[in-house]
């Protein structure tokens with residue numbers, strides 16, 4: 358079951374407060390904002406702090422401040438009212454426990470009492486066999502009496518989803534129709550030994566309770582999506598529309614890191630960049646100017662990377678030279694926003710490939726220019 362695309366459109370941006378907002382996060386927030394506004398829907402800010410060991414003090418306030426600076430105004434969030442709160446996951450424990458109990462009662466989840474040592478040995482053995490599995494489902498066979506005995510002794514345990522071997526299909530708004538063979542999936546842990554939910558469990562439960570209709574998130578979550586769909590099914594929830602956004606990467610294709618340039622939005626704020634400039638930049642990281650340029654010259658190219666050098670060499674007069682590139686799935690990305698935003702993708706090439714600013718019709722069509730430029734650093738800064 359899939360939610361109707363246009364009925365009560367609600368999206369969410371759900372960062373973890375494990376650090377400050379980086380360019381990739383800003384871009385995901387921007388796409389959520391665009392789609393929500395175009396479809397006359399709402400988008401919310403949800404803080405996913407299930408991994409308490411990685412919390413960074415002040416990170417929540419920093420994320421909120423950065424979104425405010427970028428003028429990406431969400432409708433509900435930790436600092437706003439809303440009927441689906443609280444909007445910080447650590448304050449929603451009772452909701453997760455209720456759904457955990459429901460899954461245990463219906464035998465769609467089970468308790469696993471295996472020790473860390475046993476799981477580690479099993480993981481190594483599976484690896485030796487060339488398998489991606491990490492768990493042998495031993496505890497699925499445990500009798501209710503044995504479980505009750507262990508619980509009465511206070512034995513440490515996690516709660517796992519009882520997986521199905523059936524393939525999982527997904528019609529992703531960017532990737533299209535995908536089918537995942539499910540016999541390579543483990544019985545995912547839903548509740549950790551300390552009783553708190555894993556990212557996957559909290560994410561699905563919250564998306565349902567917050568009535569999320571479209572999940573726009575980075576493509577690093579694509580491989581987890583079958584797990585999430587199985588959870589939606591087990592809980593009897595409708596499955597939202599998914600759109601997995603290609604990631605910003607370094608020019609060599611590696612994960613975007615601070616080593617290769619400035620990635621924290623706050624660094625651009627400190628250097629005096631205007632929010633419109635930075636939004637324009639990350640919005641453009643959804644297209645492939647290099648391919649379009651080559652096509653115009655009747656050249657062929659196999660490159661799917663757009664570097665800042667290529668961008669600055671083009672007629673857009675971009676002043677950026679940060680060493681960031683973009684794997685191109687731009688056509689589908691731009692189509693997604695074009696089909697949903699007011700003035701997006703205003704120009705098209707003769708072959709239909711989109712270029713120009715993939716952004717609303719208003720101020721983002723301006724040339725990106727920092728408000729002031731104090732230093733000439735690795736990001737190149739301005740050539741005013």
Ligand SMILES: [Zn+2]
Pocket residue numbers: 468469470471494495496497
């Ligand atoms: Zn077990």
